[in-house]
């Protein structure tokens with residue numbers, strides 16, 4: 675019962691799966707997100723997770739005297755060369771920004787596709803490649819919209835250690851919200867956007883989730899498109915990060 679109650683779209687909405695914008699009269703994914711205010715709301719939700727989680731980590735550092743090396747890090751951003759996950763709700767503000775700034779180009783999509791494939795087929799322990807969004811000056815070009823896993827990644831070991839292969843362990847400062855809040859936001863988005871409930875979160879490799887979001891944006895069959903593509907991508911990502 676809950677399943678049918680969560681579906682905003684009639685059965686015919688799935689009829690054009692894989693065939694691009696279908697003949698149905700419903701909104702595109704982008705139209706739905708903008709009409710429901712979901713671009714700004716998802717962005718705000720992730721910023722809140724990052725702020726709250728980091729406040730807790732910083733308070734912990736204050737109590738224990740641990741350094742927070744990320745605050746004034748000028749080292750090469752080794753943390754931006756790792757396997758990186760993102761929820762669909764985190765990819766939405768990134769995709770919106772890329773579109774707004776005219777950065778949704780065929781070259782960017784090719785780069786996202788290649789990075790996603792690499793991330794989904796390389797064991798996370800061996801993965802090392804600069805993030806598509808890292809620029810030549812080691813700066814994140816989607817910083818304000820970065821996913822929570824990036825924003826809450828703080829370390830207390832020296833910054834230089836992050837890119838030193840001879841250092842055995844990096845000491846992380848773990849925030850409290852990272853495990854709980856993003857799955858809750860994912861469930862809310864699934865319901866509000868009428869997405870197909872999956873047996874897991876709408877979550878996968880960061881470049882894949884951004885790419886799927888960009889591809890879904892002009893589609894009216896986004897329910898079936900995202901349900902099928904994200905589920906397959908989530909399985910590939912789970913295998914790589916197992």
Ligand code: SF4
Pocket residue numbers: 743744747748749750751752753754827828829832833834836
């Ligand atoms: S994780 Fe390491 S490389 Fe990344 S910002 Fe923090 S100190 Fe710098």
Ligand code: SF4
Pocket residue numbers: 753754755758805806807808813814815816817820821824825
């Ligand atoms: S999204 Fe930004 S912070 Fe996250 S890995 Fe990429 S460049 Fe780094």
